[in-house]
Amino acid sequence: MSDFETGEDTVETGTLPLDAWHRAQGARMVEFAGYHMPIQYEGIIAEHLWTRENAGLFDVSHMGQLTVSGAGAAEALEKLMPGDFSALGEGRMRYSLLLDEDGGILDDLMVTNTGEHLALVVNGACKWEDIGFLREHLPDDITLTHHEDQALVALQGPKAVDALSRLVPMAADLKFMQSGPADWDGVPLYISRSGYTGEDGYEISVPADAAEKFAEALVAMDEVKPIGLGARDSLRLEAGLPLYGHDLTTASDPVTSGLTFAISKRRRTEGGFYGAERILDLLANGGPTRRVGLALEGRMAAREGARVFAGEREIGTVTSGGFSPTLEHPIAMAQVDAAHSETGTALEVEQRGKRLPATVVKMPFVPPKYVR
Amino acid sequence: MTRYFTDEHEWIDVDGDVGTVGITDYAQSQLGDITFVELPGAGDQLKKGDAPCVVESVKAASDVYAPISGEVTEANAALEDEPELVNSAPESDGWLFKVKMSDASELDGMMDEAKYKDFVSSL
Numbered sequence: 001m002s003d004f005e006t007g008e009d010t011v012e013t014g015t016l017p018l019d020a021w022h023r024a025q026g027a028r029m030v031e032f033a034g035y036h037m038p039i040q041y042e043g044i045i046a047e048h049l050w051t052r053e054n055a056g057l058f059d060v061s062h063m064g065q066l067t068v069s070g071a072g073a074a075e076a077l078e079k080l081m082p083g084d085f086s087a088l089g090e091g092r093m094r095y096s097l098l099l100d101e102d103g104g105i106l107d108d109l110m111v112t113n114t115g116e117h118l119a120l121v122v123n124g125a126c127k128w129e130d131i132g133f134l135r136e137h138l139p140d141d142i143t144l145t146h147h148e149d150q151a152l153v154a155l156q157g158p159k160a161v162d163a164l165s166r167l168v169p170m171a172a173d174l175k176f177m178q179s180g181p182a183d184w185d186g187v188p189l190y191i192s193r194s195g196y197t198g199e200d201g202y203e204i205s206v207p208a209d210a211a212e213k214f215a216e217a218l219v220a221m222d223e224v225k226p227i228g229l230g231a232r233d234s235l236r237l238e239a240g241l242p243l244y245g246h247d248l249t250t251a252s253d254p255v256t257s258g259l260t261f262a263i264s265k266r267r268r269t270e271g272g273f274y275g276a277e278r279i280l281d282l283l284a285n286g287g288p289t290r291r292v293g294l295a296l297e298g299r300m301a302a303r304e305g306a307r308v309f310a311g312e313r314e315i316g317t318v319t320s321g322g323f324s325p326t327l328e329h330p331i332a333m334a335q336v337d338a339a340h341s342e343t344g345t346a347l348e349v350e351q352r353g354k355r356l357p358a359t360v361v362k363m364p365f366v367p368p369k370y371v372r
Numbered sequence: 373m374t375r376y377f378t379d380e381h382e383w384i385d386v387d388g389d390v391g392t393v394g395i396t397d398y399a400q401s402q403l404g405d406i407t408f409v410e411l412p413g414a415g416d417q418l419k420k421g422d423a424p425c426v427v428e429s430v431k432a433a434s435d436v437y438a439p440i441s442g443e444v445t446e447a448n449a450a451l452e453d454e455p456e457l458v459n460s461a462p463e464s465d466g467w468l469f470k471v472k473m474s475d476a477s478e479l480d481g482m483m484d485e486a487k488y489k490d491f492v493s494s495l
Contacts, residue, residue: 040404043404043405044404044405044429044430044431045405045430046405048430230404230430230431233431234430234431298408299407299408299428299455300408300410300428301407301408301428301433303432303433322430322431323407323408323428323430325430330407352410352426352433
C-alpha cells in the first residue's frame, strides 16, 4: 500500500505552541509547511460535518502573522497588491493577493487595518518567501514585523458565535470581515470574524503562552471540538476557496483565477500595482482560462494534476479535488479554457486512465453562511 | 486457513490455491475515512507487486499491491456501495479481491500475525 500524494517538502520541522495539546487530544500529527500539524482527530468526515453543524477549533498557527507599519504603509502595500488599503477603515479586512513584478500570484492573504498598523495573515507554506519578498520590496522606512510569539486559532461553524461570545462578548458584535481587540481573562486577543471554511466563524490571534489555556476553554464547551487540517481542506474546497500552492501559483493571475473581486474599484482605474498592465488587460479582455468548479458523478475523485477533456481535446487541469462530505460526491477545482468554462458544460476528467464525467458548476459548491 | 501479512500492510488469507486479499486495520487507520475503492475485475492477471486496486480517502488515493501472482476470481462487490467497510471491517467484510494463486512459494517470507504486530509496533 502506498500514498499517491505526499506531504509538503520540508527542511526542518518546527513545533507550534499547541503541539503537545493536540497530541493530548488524540490528534494524528503530520508534517505540513515546516511544522507538525494535526491532520485529524476522530476522522475527516466526522470533523467536517461537525464543523458544518456546530463549531470546530482549528489551529492555524503555521500561518504567518505579520504587521506592516510606518507612514505610508498602506500605499507601500498597494504597490505589491491590488487592494485599496488606503480606504480600509479601522477594524476592516480584505482578501488580497501578493503579486510579483509580473503580476504572478506569490500568495493570497488577509489584510486588516487594526488602527495601529496593517496586519497580514499569510499562508504557512510560503510565509518565509513572503517575508523575504516584503523586506526586499517595501521601502526602508516601513517596518515589517513577524509575530512568531502569537498563536492563531480559527473557530468555525454556526455555533462559533455562541461559544466565543461566552468568553468574549464583543465577538457577537462583529460582522463578516470585521475585527477588533478583546481581553479574555487578562489575555489580549485580536479577533476577526473570518475564516476559510465557508462557515460563520472567527480567527483569533492569541499570545503563544496563553494558547493552550484558550483552546482548553473553547473545547470545554459542548459546541466545540478540535478539528484537523484534513477537514479544513475539505471545507475550503466545498466553499470554493482556492488553496495557494495548488489552485494558485506564481503562474496564476487574479483574473484567470477568478479572484477579480480582490482588485478594488479604484485600483482597476488607477493601476499602480505589480503586473497591473497585464492584469488590467486581462480584466478588460477576459483571460484565456478560468478557474471553475467541477461536480463528478459516482465516488471516484479527481485529484490535483488530473487532465480535463472536452471530447478528445485537453482543455485544462484539476488544481484540487476530493470527496465532498456534505454533498457525498467528488468535487474539484480546475483551470480550463474559457470557452469551456460556462456553468453546465459537460467535460471529462482523466484519472488513473479512466475518463470520469464532470460538469462545470457554480462555486461555492456549498453555500457560505457568513454573517454580513 | 492461514493468514499472511506484507510489509506494505496487506493481508492474504490462503484457502487451497485461492488467496483473499485486504488491507490491515493499521492501514485503514492510517488512511482515514475511505470514500471509494477501485477494484480489479475478475479475470485480471496479476503479478506480485502490481497495483490492481486503489483505496481512496477524503484526501488521497493509495495503491494496494498484489501480494501474490495469479488470476483475480472475484472482487468484493459490497465495496461499491459501502467503501467504508474497509474502515469498519478491514480484515473481514472489507476484503478487496480474491486471487487464484499461480505460485504459492511467493508466500514464503511473509509475516504471520504475531510478526506483523511486532512490525507495526516498531513503526
